[in-house]
Amino acid sequence: MFQRFNEEELKNQISSSKEKLEQYKLQGLKLDMSRGKPCSNQLDLSVGIFDVVKPDSCFLTSTGTDVRNYSVPAEFTGLSEMREMFSEIISVEKDLIFIGGNSSLNLMFNYFSKLFMKGLPDRNIPWNNYEKIKFLCPSPGYDRHFSITEYFGIEMIPVEMNSDGPDMNVVEELVKNDGDIKGIWCTPVYSNPTGCVYSDETIKRLASLKCKSDEFLIFWDMAYVLHNLYGEIIKIPDIISECANYGNENRPIIFASMSKVTFAGSGVTCLAASKKNLASFLETARVSTIGYDKINQMKHVKYLKDLDNINLLMGKHADIIRPKFEKVLQIFEEKLGGLGIAEWTSPRGGYFISLDVYPHTAKKVHSICRDCGVVLTPAGSTFPYGKDPDDKNLRIAPTYPDIEELDFACNILCEAVKYAAATEIISNK
Amino acid sequence: MFQRFNEEELKNQISSSKEKLEQYKLQGLKLDMSRGKPCSNQLDLSVGIFDVVKPDSCFLTSTGTDVRNYSVPAEFTGLSEMREMFSEIISVEKDLIFIGGNSSLNLMFNYFSKLFMKGLPDRNIPWNNYEKIKFLCPSPGYDRHFSITEYFGIEMIPVEMNSDGPDMNVVEELVKNDGDIKGIWCTPVYSNPTGCVYSDETIKRLASLKCKSDEFLIFWDMAYVLHNLYGEIIKIPDIISECANYGNENRPIIFASMSKVTFAGSGVTCLAASKKNLASFLETARVSTIGYDKINQMKHVKYLKDLDNINLLMGKHADIIRPKFEKVLQIFEEKLGGLGIAEWTSPRGGYFISLDVYPHTAKKVHSICRDCGVVLTPAGSTFPYGKDPDDKNLRIAPTYPDIEELDFACNILCEAVKYAAATEIISNK
Numbered sequence: 051m052f053q054r055f056n057e058e059e060l061k062n063q064i065s066s067s068k069e070k071l072e073q074y075k076l077q078g079l080k081l082d083m084s085r086g087k088p089c090s091n092q093l094d095l096s097v098g099i100f101d102v103v104k105p106d107s108c109f110l111t112s113t114g115t116d117v118r119n120y121s122v123p124a125e126f127t128g129l130s131e132m133r134e135m136f137s138e139i140i141s142v143e144k145d146l147i148f149i150g151g152n153s154s155l156n157l158m159f160n161y162f163s164k165l166f167m168k169g170l171p172d173r174n175i176p177w178n179n180y181e182k183i184k185f186l187c188p189s190p191g192y193d194r195h196f197s198i199t200e201y202f203g204i205e206m207i208p209v210e211m212n213s214d215g216p217d218m219n220v221v222e223e224l225v226k227n228d229g230d231i232k233g234i235w236c237t238p239v240y241s242n243p244t245g246c247v248y249s250d251e252t253i254k255r256l257a258s259l260k261c262k263s264d265e266f267l268i269f270w271d272m273a274y275v276l277h278n279l280y281g282e283i284i285k286i287p288d289i290i291s292e293c294a295n296y297g298n299e300n301r302p303i304i305f306a307s308m309s310k311v312t313f314a315g316s317g318v319t320c321l322a323a324s325k326k327n328l329a330s331f332l333e334t335a336r337v338s339t340i341g342y343d344k345i346n347q348m349k350h351v352k353y354l355k356d357l358d359n360i361n362l363l364m365g366k367h368a369d370i371i372r373p374k375f376e377k378v379l380q381i382f383e384e385k386l387g388g389l390g391i392a393e394w395t396s397p398r399g400g401y402f403i404s405l406d407v408y409p410h411t412a413k414k415v416h417s418i419c420r421d422c423g424v425v426l427t428p429a430g431s432t433f434p435y436g437k438d439p440d441d442k443n444l445r446i447a448p449t450y451p452d453i454e455e456l457d458f459a460c461n462i463l464c465e466a467v468k469y470a471a472a473t474e475i476i477s478n479k
Numbered sequence: 480m481f482q483r484f485n486e487e488e489l490k491n492q493i494s495s496s497k498e499k500l501e502q503y504k505l506q507g508l509k510l511d512m513s514r515g516k517p518c519s520n521q522l523d524l525s526v527g528i529f530d531v532v533k534p535d536s537c538f539l540t541s542t543g544t545d546v547r548n549y550s551v552p553a554e555f556t557g558l559s560e561m562r563e564m565f566s567e568i569i570s571v572e573k574d575l576i577f578i579g580g581n582s583s584l585n586l587m588f589n590y591f592s593k594l595f596m597k598g599l600p601d602r603n604i605p606w607n608n609y610e611k612i613k614f615l616c617p618s619p620g621y622d623r624h625f626s627i628t629e630y631f632g633i634e635m636i637p638v639e640m641n642s643d644g645p646d647m648n649v650v651e652e653l654v655k656n657d658g659d660i661k662g663i664w665c666t667p668v669y670s671n672p673t674g675c676v677y678s679d680e681t682i683k684r685l686a687s688l689k690c691k692s693d694e695f696l697i698f699w700d701m702a703y704v705l706h707n708l709y710g711e712i713i714k715i716p717d718i719i720s721e722c723a724n725y726g727n728e729n730r731p732i733i734f735a736s737m738s739k740v741t742f743a744g745s746g747v748t749c750l751a752a753s754k755k756n757l758a759s760f761l762e763t764a765r766v767s768t769i770g771y772d773k774i775n776q777m778k779h780v781k782y783l784k785d786l787d788n789i790n791l792l793m794g795k796h797a798d799i800i801r802p803k804f805e806k807v808l809q810i811f812e813e814k815l816g817g818l819g820i821a822e823w824t825s826p827r828g829g830y831f832i833s834l835d836v837y838p839h840t841a842k843k844v845h846s847i848c849r850d851c852g853v854v855l856t857p858a859g860s861t862f863p864y865g866k867d868p869d870d871k872n873l874r875i876a877p878t879y880p881d882i883e884e885l886d887f888a889c890n891i892l893c894e895a896v897k898y899a900a901a902t903e904i905i906s907n908k
Contacts (some may be wrong), residue, residue: 054792085549093547097534105526117547118742120514152579152772163592178607194769201766202596309769314548316774337630338588340738343581343772345745356639
């Protein structure tokens with residue numbers, strides 16, 4: 051509709067928005083919405099974890115390991131109980147699971163690090179030896195995935211993200227012809243930031259991809275597999291078995307985390323991969339650490355108990371954050387609906403809403419919001435190298451603020467979107 | 480004395496030792512003395528840590544950070560309180576300290592990983608680009624240091640370890656002439672396994688080393704700085720300041736750990752380095768992890784309180800393990816003293832006793848002990864590539880077994896030492 055405004059109407063819009071934004075600025079809001087952080091109420095849900103391991107606890111696991119001491123070599127892969135729990139969560143058999151520390155990002159980084167120093171099992175060609183390596187980066191995507199890829203000097207190729215996963219026509223075409231492409235980043239459930247869930251068809255096409263490089267890997271980040279907003283339990287096909295159907299069982303490397311189940315930055319994480327990939331990863335892991343924190347694993351096992359209980363907990367998380375998601379969507383609908391200057395996703399899980407504003411205005415919207423005290427994730431950061439070709443995507447993280455702050459912040463955001471769009475449209479007239 | 484035995488006397492020794500060892504074997508002992516692990520009584524000293532952070536605790540740090548949530552960028556280097564505590568422990572200013580996870584070995588590995596991918600600050604030449612890199616490895620030394628160096632394809636040069644640190648005449652000569660030598664491993668306080676403490680003179684010579692390579696680093700592992708057996712508080716010169724005196728402040732990278740203060744594998748660790756080195760390390764660290772576990776940091780800060788209190792705790796550790804060290808030394812003295820077939824260290828701290836048996840018999844002693852149910856650290860593992868040129872060094876880890884087991888195990892060990900020495904001597908007659 052905005053596009054059909056005449057110059058006068060646009061000018062009116064600009065001056066009315068400007069006035070409102072000036073007023074917002076005076077109210078001195080300070081709100082950081084840049085990261086997908088749980089709010090205090092969510093953190094309070096898990097403080098019971100500090101009661102399950104006490105001074106007079108039994109510190110022995112089911113196999114007789116004292117979790118307070120160095121691990122025995124056989125349990126270097128993590129406590130049996132913890133591996134069982136993750137096995138239920140990600141539907142991968144327990145023996146293919148390695149328990150890490152508090153950061154799944156760290157496991158991803160370590161996997162790349164191992165690839166660059168030692169290469170893939172059997173081949174043993176360090177990726178450092180290759181002149182060029184490329185990775186497919188469905189975008190918008192997760193900025194911290196892209197930071198890792200960039201750190202290792204990997205060339206990132208953005209691929210459009212659709213509502214059922216990456217554009218597989220493009221992916222298939224690219225990997226068929228370019229042997230430098232050695233992998234793809236995927237967040238198959240409630241993707242960051244669009245919240246989409248990969249369809250079974252997309253997963254099948256990823257598993258059966260015909261790649262010029264025989265070293266192609268799928269980095270499969272199941273960060274949000276438990277994080278539904280509406281009580282739906284998402285079961286996607288197990289990517290290892292799916293790949294194995296096509297003889298590609300060494301293709302996927304799976305990651306998952308408890309960071310937003312219990313405490314952000316003090317959870318437990320896992321990596322899962324084929325027998326061969328896991329064995330090869332373990333060779334490096336055994337040199338690189340004395341072992342991961344088993345006390346934290348025991349705390350998680352005792353507190354979370356089993357998948358049913360975890361889903362109950364996730365329901366309580368959802369009860370806290372669902373109204374926040376809905377508030378954002380409601381304000382977007384009220385303020386931006388039908389204007390033809392913005393589109394957004396309505397995710398059923400995860401931690402983000404993806405907002406596409408009028409092309410070439412995302413940076414401007416970000417900066418206006420910042421001036422009014424609302425810090426959003428930097429525009430562009432959902433694309434490789436921080437470069438959104440259309441400068442239109444913004445990642446909205448509704449979980450951390452309380453609902454009144456969020457309401458206020460979204461009104462600021464919508465006004466900024468309108469102001470920037472009108473300004474952009476008028477400058478092109 | 481053994482060397483002066485005639486053939487008959489040696490044969491008698493062999494048959495008497497053999498008989499005793501056969502009897503030991505029948506008793507079915509199963510004892511793993513291969514690692515420097517605390518015993519359960521030591522672990523019990525710190526279970527109070529599970530009481531200091533409770534469901535109704537305040538989770539805010541002095542700067543207002545909720546430790547249950549992701550860290551704010553300013554606190555990525557660790558909780559201020561935790562950095563202060565390590566600053567006291569290692570006598571390095573707080574701003575040069577980075578708090579890691581549960582494994583200092585992991586920080587060492589990560590530092591190498593960063594060097595190989597990105598190189599040193601200013602230079603920015605990834606060590607991967609060099610055809611050859613060498614490291615000096617004072618030996619006997621810590622096998623897991625050597626594993627890291629080997630992983631990265633670094634050539635390890637053993638340097639003899641004296642009672643006041645590495646043989647500095649050799650070190651000085653080597654680094655002056657060979658530009659491929661880019662570093663040295665040091666455990667300056669209660670070195671693993673000899674237990675020696677570097678003298679001020681050694682430290683000064685390390686700090687002032689004239690190296691052909693201008694990338695020379697000192698990996699300074701302060702693993703045992705708190706671990707005295709006799710209440711002595713060891714204060715060695717601060718290596719960063721010492722190096723700075725000679726314009727070499729970017730030379731040392733310091734590591735320390737709480738693993739054997741509270742719980743093995745669930746402690747808190749730190750890395751300290753010059754401002755420039757730290758900033759460069761942080762660039763990698765920020766990409767490689769979402770941050771380290773702040774709840775565990777808070778637990779440690781609240782439970783350990785300050786250095787005086789830590790030293791009280793370490794005194795309790797010492798009370799438990801000192802008798803074990805003394806029992807080993809007493810049996811060595813009784814059974815091996817004056818025989819001219821073995822030498823050992825009498826450390827005043829740390830986790831090990833270094834035992835040199837008769838040359839070319841350490842492997843044999845290890846295997847005899849294993850057959851009698853006593854698993855020692857593999858012979859050779861205190862040397863680079865697991866190759867002890869004289870096959871004489873064994874690392875004794877007295878802390879884990881109870882004192883009766885230890886007594887029994889040491890009698891077996893001494894008998895094995897005598898048997899192997901007599902057999903070796905007679906074969907050379």
